[in-house]
Amino acid sequence: NAGVTQTPKFQVLKTGQSMTLQCAQDMNHNSMYWYRQDPGMGLRLIYYSASEGTTDKGEVPNGYNVSRLNKREFSLRLESAAPSQTSVYFCASSGGQISGANVLTFGAGSRLTVL
């Protein structure tokens, strides 16, 4: 099925470990995003990539790095995980016009726990 695919779905890390969340979309979208979702905080933008070859910080970029590998793939890296990074992470993409609006399509999410 067409859409946004994230891996892994679940991950447990120890403080200080590193890991990369992978995201790929097959809708030929230009823009890709990483959000984190925490109880009572809604969705907060970590980083986004408006087009291949560009990345920009969002609201909460500290402790994260991203790579827009190509038009399809946008990865999020935690270099030294901290308990405050325990969250559910969502990748999303946009670039398709549905009746004049540019709509976000989300992946299923990656639940990360840092001990």
Place this chain on the structure above:
Amino acid sequence: GDSVTQMEGPVTLSEEAFLTINCTYTATGYPSLFWYVQYPGEGLQLLLKATKADDKGSNKGFEATYRKETTSFHLEKGSVQVSDSAVYFCALSDLGRSNQFYFGTGTSLTVIP
């Protein structure tokens, strides 16, 4: 900057009750407005959208009207079902100014039989 404020939850309703979830926005340009829904354990899905003032978005019995004069985009449904239990997010984007989307904090809805 641009922002979205939506009513605090959680909201609990009996089946067939009327639903309203309030959403107001702040934007300097002419944003598009969205409602997304998140079912338990899943990602967010687009529920409905509106791209200009007085547009009404609708889907699955839900409706929302883009009110520029009150900067609002309230979500309504005339008769909720148990299957509507989910978290609802109001959002805006103004692609004329940036590629960003701004979300409210979400409103959890539980519908009881």
